Amino acid sequence: MKYLSKLHKILEDGNFAVTAEIGPPKHASAHGIRHHAEMLRDYVDATNITDCQTAIVRISSIASGVHILDCGIEPIVQMTCRDRNRIAIQADLLGAYSLGMRNVLCLSGDHQKFGNHPTAKNVYDVDSMQLIYLLRRMRDEKKFFSGEEIKEHEPRFYIGAVANPFADPFEFRVDRLEKKVEAGAQFIQTQCIFDMERFERFMEMVRERGLDQRVHILAGITPLKSWRAAKYLQTGVSSMLVPDSLVERLKNAEDQKREGIEVAIEQIKYIKEKVKGVHGVHIMAIAWEEVVPEIVERSGLYPRPKVDLE
Amino acid sequence: MIIAQQKPIKEIAAMIADCKKVLLAGCQGCVAVCLAGGDKETEILASALRIMRKLEGNPLEAVTYAATRQCDPEYIVPMDDLVKDVDAVISLACGVGVQYVAERYPDKWVVPALDTKFIGGSTVHGVWEEKCGLCGECILHRTGGICPIIRCSKSILNGPCGGSQYGKCEVSKDVDCAWQLIYDRMKALGRLDKMMEIQMPKDWSKSRDGGPRRAVREDVIIE
Known part of the structure; x- marks a missing residue:
């Protein structure tokens, strides 16, 4: 089998994958990105680079990807549908591939209302489902989104998508995942899991449909710094489910940060051992990238497999 | 109106x-x-x-x-x-x-x-709501009579996105998630299978596309 990326091989080989997330900065220096990349290099298989997350202007995901590649980590370029039409999406992804990026994660993107340019016009020329389908077609049928033939050097991305088991309507979430798999998604990263019970119900439905045999699911893990952070996600962010028990646990902890790390490690171990059909974790340590190595190591996921694609 | x-x-x-x-x-x-x-x-x-x-x-x-x-x-x-x-x-x-x-x-x-x-209508006296995005090619037959082009804040055609919760859109608790409404209606009509069809990107050349659109009825034009 010819692998599209290192992450592709790791997942196809049956390894329990570890990906993390690096959020680019709101300025023009890559110092922080490179610092985090150096720190994470030996502990993850690939890192996502967010695409102006929460609609806040930052260094672009593809430009950040260049820095990350340079530091020896495989990037997962996040591509939202919010800011680019079908022409710009294709142009940027052709460029990303030419720069050595091999994984792309397709998302709708947070609405601009939440960001630092709430008066901007959003695009949504294509949606995440269509983006998945069209990128697969670009690779497998050598066609631009319009259907025009790509004569040579078509981009051959390993295609990822997201799933949110905590959004509604719950019963449609697995349907929508199946739809993404049909469209061409090969790996899935989930929204941050805090409500394990709901995630397990979701995975049960995934297994009933046999979807875990058709796509690699990486469970989203977010270590929380404080009970206030937990409370904020519980009440201030749409489509997150944070149980009161978790908020209380952090509130009662002597050292909330340590407790947040402990919770994340417990979750990873639990998912790895008890939740069938999950093929890895995606650690989103928001503005707290430095805790990822400890979490990976103490979850028993270190060292990472060495992969040589050549 | x-x-x-x-x-x-x-x-x-x-x-x-x-x-x-x-x-x-x-x-x-x-x-x-x-x-x-x-x-x-x-x-x-x-x-x-x-x-x-x-x-x-x-x-x-x-x-x-x-x-x-x-x-x-x-x-x-x-x-x-x-x-x-x-x-x-x-x-x-x-x-x-x-x-x-x-x-x-x-x-x-x-x-x-x-x-x-x-373009919209009134919900109660004194309140008007947007209902049509004037996209130029109606798709209401595919979405249970609810327009995602204008009623979904991301105009997505394969929703609902991950921002839908408790029937509301991520942008505001005052905004119904259009795709939740579409889902409920499709379910009630026994047509949930329609939701599994991947809807392809829209032909926006039929919508605002750099230049005014014209509609012509030659049979009623008076020379």
């Missing part, structure tokens, strides 16, 4: 600050129904401007007229005499009416009194 709302009066006054006499042209079409630019609103705005200017010691003469509608040139013609000696025309029509008035009177300063908002 077209839903419009009046601009703040200070903004309207600023547009005609250098005028001594103006015509306020109302419209008895959509904007009368949505209580923004009909006879009543036209008279009230005229009075308000007169009072405002009087208080400033710079009186304004304001005459009024309410056209049957301003989106057909023939209904603008009766304004000719009134327009002759005014310095400006304030149109209380939607953006279409303002343009027809400006077109008819090339040497007149024509300004809008309304902000044209959207």
Whole structure:
């Protein structure tokens, strides 16, 4: 089998994958990105680079990807549908591939209302489902989104998508995942899991449909710094489910940060051992990238497999 | 219908600050129904401007007229005499009416009194809601009679996105998730299988696409 990326091989080989997330900065220096990349290099298989997350202007995901590649980590370029039409999406992804990026994660993107340019016009020329389908077609049928033939050097991305088991309507979430798999998604990263019970119900439905045999699911893990952070996600962010028990646990902890790390490690171990059909974790340590190595190591996921694609 | 709302009066006054006499042209079409630019609103705005200017010691003469509608040139013609000696025309029509008035009177300063908002209807008296995105190619037969183009804040065609919770959109607890509504309706109609079809990208050349769209019915054109 010819692998599209290192992450592709790791997942196809049956390894329990570890990906993390690096959020680019709101300025023009890559110092922080490179610092985090150096720190994470030996502990993850690939890192996502967010695409102006929460609609806040930052260094672009593809430009950040260049820095990350340079530091020896495989990037997962996040591509939202919010800011680019079908022409710009294709142009940027052709460029990303030419720069050595091999994984792309397709998302709708947070609405601009939440960001630092709430008066901007959003695009949504294509949606995440269509983006998945069209990128697969670009690779497998050598066609631009319009259907025009790509004569040579078509981009051959390993295609990822997201799933949110905590959004509604719950019963449609697995349907929508199946739809993404049909469209061409090969790996899935989930929204941050805090409500394990709901995630397990979701995975049960995934297994009933046999979807875990058709796509690699990486469970989203977010270590929380404080009970206030937990409370904020519980009440201030749409489509997150944070149980009161978790908020209380952090509130009662002597050292909330340590407790947040402990919770994340417990979750990873639990998912790895008890939740069938999950093929890895995606650690989103928001503005707290430095805790990822400890979490990976103490979850028993270190060292990472060495992969040589050549 | 077209839903419009009046601009703040200070903004309207600023547009005609250098005028001594103006015509306020109302419209008895959509904007009368949505209580923004009909006879009543036209008279009230005229009075308000007169009072405002009087208080400033710079009186304004304001005459009024309410056209049957301003989106057909023939209904603008009766304004000719009134327009002759005014310095400006304030149109209380939607953006279409303002343009027809400006077109008819090339040497007149024509300004809008309304902000044209959207195509919609009323939910209760005094509340209007957007329902149609004017995309140029209706897809309501594929979405259970609920328009995701305009009612989904991301216009997605394969929803609901991950921002839908408790029936509401991520942008606001006051906004229903259009795709939750579509899901509920498809479920009630026993057509959830439709939701599994991947809807392909829309042909936006049929929508706003750089240049005005035209609709032609050759059979009714009078030479």
